[in-house]
Amino acid sequence: MHLEFRHSSSLVSAYQQKVTEIVANAKQYHEAFYQAKTFGGPRLYFHQKAINTNGIEFTHRLEYIYATLAAWGMHRMGKGGSKMLPFPDFQVSVIPLRGLISEVARIRPSEIAKTEWAKIETLFKGIKVMASSTSIVGNSKVMAHLVPNIVPPIDRE
Numbered sequence: 001m002h003l004e005f006r007h008s009s010s011l012v013s014a015y016q017q018k019v020t021e022i023v024a025n026a027k028q029y030h031e032a033f034y035q036a037k038t039f040g041g042p043r044l045y046f047h048q049k050a051i052n053t054n055g056i057e058f059t060h061r062l063e064y065i066y067a068t069l070a071a072w073g074m075h076r077m078g079k080g081g082s083k084m085l086p087f088p089d090f091q092v093s094v095i096p097l098r099g100l101i102s103e104v105a106r107i108r109p110s111e112i113a114k115t116e117w118a119k120i121e122t123l124f125k126g127i128k129v130m131a132s133s134t135s136i137v138g139n140s141k142v143m144a145h146l147v148p149n150i151v152p153p154i155d156r157e
Contacts, residue, residue, distance in 0.1 A: 023109070042071040050145040058098060062091055065145045069129065072153075074138055083131040084138065093128035094142070100126070104147045112150075120150060 022029065049056075050064035066087050069075070075084040084090070094101075100123050107116045123143065130138035140154035 046071050051148060059091065062094055065142055066090055068145065069138065069141055072141065074141065084129055085131050090129045093126060097123055097126045101146050104150060107150055109150060
């Protein structure tokens with residue numbers, strides 16, 4: 001991911017302030033996210049399973065991530081709406097990235113340099129979860145479960 005700012009310095013400053021605020025209050029925001037009454041049922045269940053890395057086999061973790069995305073509305077029935085690829089296609093795209101996922105998971109947000117950005121970009125581009133060419137939302141949600149220290153889930157809202 002090559003990030004380039006072409007905005008006024010005040011916009012960049014506002015962005016940097018927001019990032020600083022989010023990092024400084026990450027624990028509070030994280031707790032509020034889990035306390036929200038609207039986040040429950042299968043959405044929460046599969047999300048918690050997907051972020052649990054203790055002793056779970058990698059393929060099972062991918063299944064939980066896949067189920068989480070479906071529970072989060074990333075696969076809609078019928079002609080319209082977003083569509084996910086079949087699980088085997090998703091799995092085949094992620095399995096070869098296991099080593100890279102481990103490397104990216106060890107990156108500290110405060111220490112991201114060009115080489116780390118390149119690894120994050122390679123990981124992002126390697127994931128194939130959505131049937132459409134639009135991948136930022138689906139891939140960010142996958143990465144939020146694989147490398148939550150680096151990527152938050154993103155949606156269009």
